[in-house]
Amino acid sequence: MVSASYDSRRQALGLAWRFVSPYRWRVGAALLALIVTAGITLSMGQGIRLLVDQGFMTRSPELLNRSIAVFGVLTLGLAAGTFIRFYLVSWIGERVVADVRRAVFAHLLDLHPGFFEHNRGSEIQSRLTADTALLQSVVGSSLSMFLRSALMVAGGIVLLFVTNPRLTSIVVISLPLVLAPILIFGRRVRRLSRQNQDRVAEVGSYVAETLGQIKTVQAYNHQALDRQQFSSTVEQAFATARRHILQRAWLITLVIVLVLGAVAVMLRVGGMDVIEGRISNGELAAFVFYALVVGTSFGTISEVIGELQRAAGAAQRIGELLQARSEVRAPQPVPEALSERIVGRLALQGVSFAYPSRPERMVIDDLNLNVEPGETLALVGPSGAGKSTLFDLLLRFYDPQQGQISLEGVALRQLDPLELRRHFALVSQNPALFFGSIADNIRYGRPDASDEQVRAAARVAHADEFISQMPDGYHTRLGEGGLGLSGGQKQRLAIARAVLVDAPILLLDEATSALDAQSEHLIQQALPSLMQGRTTLVIAHRLASVQNADRIAVLEHGRLVAIGSHRQLIDSSPLYARLAALQFNLEG
The missing domain is CATH 3.40.50.300 (P-loop containing nucleotide triphosphate hydrolases)
Known part of the structure; x- marks a missing residue:
C-alpha cells in the first residue's frame, strides 16, 4: 500500500514536471517573487516591534513616522511581489492545463479503437475536463499557497527563536500535536479524494451517455428511470464527497484548536514576562505576530494539502491516459512505403x-x-x-x-x-x-x-x-x-x-x-x-x-x-x- 502510494505521488510529480519544465524561467521568477513576499511578510514582525517600542512606547512623533514609513515601504513591496507572483503562477496554471489537454487529446486520437471498448468515452471526457481543471486550480493557486505557507512556517519558527527562545519552546512542543492529525487524516483524505473524483467522473459519464441518446430515452419513456438512476449516482458521489469533507473538516478543526491553544499558552507566559520586565512590549507583539503567522500557515497547509492530494489523484488518472499505448502502431524503425497511387490489390x-x-x-x-x-x-x-x-x-x-x-x-x-x-x-x-x-x-x-x-x-x-x-x-x-x-x-x-x-x-x-x-x-x-x-x-x-x-x-x-x-x-x-x-x- 505504501509503495503504491509512493509510486502514485512520484507519477503525479513526474507528470507535473513534464509539463511545467518548459516554463522553468517563469517558475523561477514566480518562486523568487514568492520568497520575496514571504520575506517581506516575516519582516513585518520586526516592523511591528519597532512601531511598538520606538513609536508608541517612546511617544516620539519622529520615531513613529519613521516606523510608519518603514511599514509602508514593506507594504508596497509586498503588494508588488504579490502581483508578480499571482500573475506568473496563474499564467503557469492555465498554460500547463492547456498543454495537458492538448497532449491527452492528441494521444487519444492515435489510440486504436479497442482501447475505447474498455474505457467509456464520457469518462475520458471527464478526465480531460474535470481532472485538468483541478490541476489548473492546484498549479495556479494551491501549490503556490502551500509553498508560501511552508516558507512562512520555516521562517516564522526561525524568527521565533531569534525573538524569544523560551517562548518558542512552547510552539515547538505543540508542533508534533499539529503534525499528527495532518498525517493521520491526510492519509484518509487522499484515499477519499480518489474515490470522490471517480464518483464525479461517473456522474459526468451518465449525463453524456443519456443526453447523447436523448431520442431513444424519450421514445421509450425512460425518463423516470433515468432520473432515478442519475439521482442514485449523484447521491453516491455526494456520500463520498461528504466523507471527504468530514475528514478535511476534522483536520482543519484540530489544527486550529491546537495551534491557537498553543498561542494562548504562549500569550500567558509572554504576558507574565512583559509584566516582570524580561521582554519588551514590542518583542511580545512581534512574537505574537510570528506565532500567528506560523499557526495560520499551518492551517493553510492543512487545507491545501487536501487539494494537493486530489490533484495527485487527478494527475495519476491523466497519466494513465498518456501511458496507454496503441496496439496498432507503425513498424520500427522504418515502415514500408507504397506508391502514390496504388492499383488496389x-x-x-x-x-x-x-x-x-x-x-x-x-x-x-x-x-x-x-x-x-x-x-x-x-x-x-x-x-x-x-x-x-x-x-x-x-x-x-x-x-x-x-x-x-x-x-x-x-x-x-x-x-x-x-x-x-x-x-x-x-x-x-x-x-x-x-x-x-x-x-x-x-x-x-x-x-x-x-x-x-x-x-x-x-x-x-x-x-x-x-x-x-x-x-x-x-x-x-x-x-x-x-x-x-x-x-x-x-x-x-x-x-x-x-x-x-x-x-x-x-x-x-x-x-x-x-x-x-x-x-x-x-x-x-x-x-x-x-x-x-x-x-x-x-x-x-x-x-x-x-x-x-x-x-x-x-x-x-x-x-x-x-x-x-x-x-x-x-x-x-x-x-x-x-x-x-x-x-x-x-x-x-
Whole structure:
C-alpha cells in the first residue's frame, strides 16, 4: 500500500514536471517573487516591534513616522511581489492545463479503437475536463499557497527563536500535536479524494451517455428511470464527497484548536514576562505576530494539502491516459512505403481475429480471400458473419491474431496506419457527421478541397439538390451527429465525402441502407461511375443492390463459405440461395 502510494505521488510529480519544465524561467521568477513576499511578510514582525517600542512606547512623533514609513515601504513591496507572483503562477496554471489537454487529446486520437471498448468515452471526457481543471486550480493557486505557507512556517519558527527562545519552546512542543492529525487524516483524505473524483467522473459519464441518446430515452419513456438512476449516482458521489469533507473538516478543526491553544499558552507566559520586565512590549507583539503567522500557515497547509492530494489523484488518472499505448502502431524503425497511387490489390491469407473484449469468440476464422484491382466484391451473409469486422481489419483498426492481410503485396503490419488509410474511402452504415457546416463535413477527408470540388462531389452523390435548398446552402451548420438531417441525407453526405477523397479503394458498408427508394435509385446510378477504376468492397444485406457485383463472397461465422457471381451462387450455395429466396419473395 505504501509503495503504491509512493509510486502514485512520484507519477503525479513526474507528470507535473513534464509539463511545467518548459516554463522553468517563469517558475523561477514566480518562486523568487514568492520568497520575496514571504520575506517581506516575516519582516513585518520586526516592523511591528519597532512601531511598538520606538513609536508608541517612546511617544516620539519622529520615531513613529519613521516606523510608519518603514511599514509602508514593506507594504508596497509586498503588494508588488504579490502581483508578480499571482500573475506568473496563474499564467503557469492555465498554460500547463492547456498543454495537458492538448497532449491527452492528441494521444487519444492515435489510440486504436479497442482501447475505447474498455474505457467509456464520457469518462475520458471527464478526465480531460474535470481532472485538468483541478490541476489548473492546484498549479495556479494551491501549490503556490502551500509553498508560501511552508516558507512562512520555516521562517516564522526561525524568527521565533531569534525573538524569544523560551517562548518558542512552547510552539515547538505543540508542533508534533499539529503534525499528527495532518498525517493521520491526510492519509484518509487522499484515499477519499480518489474515490470522490471517480464518483464525479461517473456522474459526468451518465449525463453524456443519456443526453447523447436523448431520442431513444424519450421514445421509450425512460425518463423516470433515468432520473432515478442519475439521482442514485449523484447521491453516491455526494456520500463520498461528504466523507471527504468530514475528514478535511476534522483536520482543519484540530489544527486550529491546537495551534491557537498553543498561542494562548504562549500569550500567558509572554504576558507574565512583559509584566516582570524580561521582554519588551514590542518583542511580545512581534512574537505574537510570528506565532500567528506560523499557526495560520499551518492551517493553510492543512487545507491545501487536501487539494494537493486530489490533484495527485487527478494527475495519476491523466497519466494513465498518456501511458496507454496503441496496439496498432507503425513498424520500427522504418515502415514500408507504397506508391502514390496504388492499383488496389488485396489479399487475406489464413486470417483469424477475435475482439479483445471477447477473445473466446473468433469473428473471422481462417479466412482466405483475394481481391483484384478494380474489382467490385460484395460481402453478404447473416448478421454477425464478420463483414464489418473485415473492414476494421483492412483499415487496421485491429491486427488479426493469426494470418496476414496484404495490400499491393505488402503486409499491413509493415505499413504506417496513416499511410495505409490514405488509400481507403469509407462509407459506414451509420454515417458520422460532425458539428460544423455541410461543406466542412464533405471535405472532412480532404480539408484542402475547393468549394467547386465539394459541390462536384455532392452532385455525384445526388446531395447538391437538397443542400442548395437549405437557407445557407453549403455553409449550413449541422447539429451534433448531423441533427436535423434525414437518414438518407446523412448517407448522401457521407458518400460525397468518399467521392471527394478519391481513394483507390472504396469500402461501402450498407451505403444505401438509409435511403428511400428514390434516393437509392439515384445512388445506384451514381455508384458505377464512382467505382470505375477503383477496387470496391460492398457490404450488403439487400442482395438486390449487389447482383451486378463482379463477385459475391458469402460469409458465415467468420468463414468464407462460397464465392462467385449471383447466378453461380444461386446454384452452388444453399445459404445464398436461401437468403435470395427470402428477400426476393418478400420484395416480390
